[in-house]
Amino acid sequence: xxxxxxxxxxxxxxxxxxxxxxTGESVPSSDLDKANTIFAEVFDTFRLVILDPTxxxxxxxxxxxVSYYWGALQFRTDRSHYLFCNACFxxxxx
Numbered sequence: 602x603x604x605x606x607x608x609x610x611x612x613x614x615x616x617x618x619x620x621x622x623x624t625g626e627s628v629p630s631s632d633l634d635k636a637n638t639i640f641a642e643v644f645d646t647f648r649l650v651i652l653d654p655t656x657x658x659x660x661x662x663x664x665x666x667v668s669y670y671w672g673a674l675q676f677r678t679d680r681s682h683y684l685f686c687n688a689c690f691x692x693x694x695x
Contacts, residue, residue: 602666604636619659625667627659 604617617632627633637644640658648656 602662606639621659621663625660625663627663633659 602619602621604619605614606617607614617636619630619633619636620628622628644658647658648654
């Protein structure tokens with residue numbers, strides 16, 4: 602995952618690359634440390650709002666990406682299977 606950010610009064614953007622393991626944990630890196638520093642206040646506020654001081658934001662983001670990917674893959678698979686079956690039935694009636 603890539604995060605692009607720009608500080609106030611700056612016109613130059615910077616990129617942070619964050620990678621995830623198959624277990625859903627983020628790979629330790631200097632970019633991850635920078636992202637944690639930049640978003641520290643946001644993460645703390647989010648933990649207070651959901652009343653869970655142990656909430657891992659990066660694990661949640663990984664779960665969202667993986668869920669979206671599998672959902673899109675499932676939709677594509679169901680749709681192509683449905684169209685294939687309709688084609689088979691229409692050919693058998695001719």
